Amino acid sequence: MEYSALTFRPSANIAELRESATIAVSQRAKALKAEGRSIIDLGAGEPDFDTPEPVRDAAKRSLDQGATRYTAVEGILPLRQAIATEANAHYRGADGVTAGEVVVSCGSKQSLYNACLTLFGPGDEVLVPTPSWTSYYEMVGLARATAVEVHGDPAQGYKVDVERLERHATPRTRGLMLNSPSNPTGAVYAADELRAILDLAAARAWWVISDEIYQRISYGEGIAPGALDVATRRDNLIVVNGVAKAWAMTGWRVGWTISPPAVAKAMAALQSHTTSNTATVSQHAALAALTLGEPVDAMVRAMVQEFRARRDAALPILQKSRALTVLPPDGAFYFYVKVPGAGSVPDAGGAFCHALLEQAGVAIVPGSAFRTPDWVRISYAADRAQVIEACTRIAATAEAMA
Numbered sequence: 165m166e167y168s169a170l171t172f173r174p175s176a177n178i179a180e181l182r183e184s185a186t187i188a189v190s191q192r193a194k195a196l197k198a199e200g201r202s203i204i205d206l207g208a209g210e211p212d213f214d215t216p217e218p219v220r221d222a223a224k225r226s227l228d229q230g231a232t233r234y235t236a237v238e239g240i241l242p243l244r245q246a247i248a249t250e251a252n253a254h255y256r257g258a259d260g261v262t263a264g265e266v267v268v269s270c271g272s273k274q275s276l277y278n279a280c281l282t283l284f285g286p287g288d289e290v291l292v293p294t295p296s297w298t299s300y301y302e303m304v305g306l307a308r309a310t311a312v313e314v315h316g317d318p319a320q321g322y323k324v325d326v327e328r329l330e331r332h333a334t335p336r337t338r339g340l341m342l343n344s345p346s347n348p349t350g351a352v353y354a355a356d357e358l359r360a361i362l363d364l365a366a367a368r369a370w371w372v373i374s375d376e377i378y379q380r381i382s383y384g385e386g387i388a389p390g391a392l393d394v395a396t397r398r399d400n401l402i403v404v405n406g407v408a409k410a411w412a413m414t415g416w417r418v419g420w421t422i423s424p425p426a427v428a429k430a431m432a433a434l435q436s437h438t439t440s441n442t443a444t445v446s447q448h449a450a451l452a453a454l455t456l457g458e459p460v461d462a463m464v465r466a467m468v469q470e471f472r473a474r475r476d477a478a479l480p481i482l483q484k485s486r487a488l489t490v491l492p493p494d495g496a497f498y499f500y501v502k503v504p505g506a507g508s509v510p511d512a513g514g515a516f517c518h519a520l521l522e523q524a525g526v527a528i529v530p531g532s533a534f535r536t537p538d539w540v541r542i543s544y545a546a547d548r549a550q551v552i553e554a555c556t557r558i559a560a561t562a563e564a565m566a
């Protein structure tokens with residue numbers, strides 16, 4: 165059937181956009197599963213747990229009480245107040261965080277997008293510690309700004325420091341994306357490392373977008389340090405967080421920013437022309453997640469404990485293989501691993517993922533998605549026995565290819 169005489173050509177807005185490699189892998193894994201193959205999918209960045217029952221119950225009650233209409237674009241006040249209260253438990257500066265600085269969005273993904281579009285534009289450069297989550301590069305590009313890759317040192321978990329950032333700075337640098345704990349490396353910045361970077365950004369008048377979505381999934385003492393733990397000023401700081409990962413609430417689509425009021429106002433204006441508020445029922449669920457206290461907090465701790473148990477069980481299997489180099493993660497739920505062929509094959513990670521999926525039935529994500537093609541990302545947000553089995557197959561495949 166002929167739809168139109170028009171030939172589709174992507175607009176200049178999206179001409180450079182790359183398909184998400186994470187989604188491409190999971191689609192291929194699904195296709196193989198549909199053919200009857202038994203596939204272990206360690207591609208997804210999504211907890212395999214259900215949202216805690218008290219949160220689901222609170223959401224159901226809110227529906228019965230009429231939470232079915234539009235809300236303010238920036239979110240319901242009780243939720244924004246709860247987010248501010250939670251932030252003030254960390255922030256040491258004299259000016260407390262207020263609800264007016266909070267914008268609630270359709271997942272932290274939209275929060276990050278709002279921030280990039282609001283702060284950056286043509287001619288601007290944005291420093292992106294590399295490897296980083298694939299969407300940062302694309303979002304900066306959608307703002308028509310340039311993402312400048314700042315490669316970290318693999319021996320330091322690929323973390324960047326002041327010296328590396330300064331080396332890539334130019335008069336056009338407008339901002340910096342930070343992500344701790346990191347997707348894809350699982351690296352966690354210590355408080356003094358974060359402070360040094362924030363001090364540099366403040367001195368250079370760069371915006372800092374600090375994506376702390378994995379903050380509670382941290383294997384050190386307590387939760388991972390965030391920008392608010394170390395910041396003494398916030399006028400260049402946008403903190404991004406949400407309920408998706410720690411509370412196992414990916415499908416509810418609730419994330420938020422804490423930013424200076426003028427930035428918050430501009431982001432809300434942008435959001436008012438795209439999605440308006442995120443789903444009303446989801447906002448009530450997020451409010452419950454943040455305010456019910458125990459037993460929800462205990463459930464979150466139990467999920468983090470299980471992620472830690474999986475990491476501890478699978479890490480030695482990968483480390484035992486001399487064909488692999490593994491970065492031991494301190495947070496999030498990913499192993500970042502250098503594979504055979506690194507340095508000699510152009511897309512060693514992609515070739516490894518392809519062979520692993522087709523021959524060993526394990527789906528993982530090539531490091532090219534994170535701008536480091538010698539590596540692969542393995543998610544351990546899956547059943548523990550499956551993670552162990554998959555890592556055993558990964559090690560065997562690596563040995564065979566080395």
Ligand SMILES: Cc1ncc(COP(=O)(O)O)c(C=O)c1O
Nearest residue numbers: 209271272273297347406408419
């Ligand atoms: C680093 C990072 N930031 C943000 C997100 C988006 O999370 P949300 O579900 O809140 O949009 C993800 C999801 O994979 C992520 O890995």
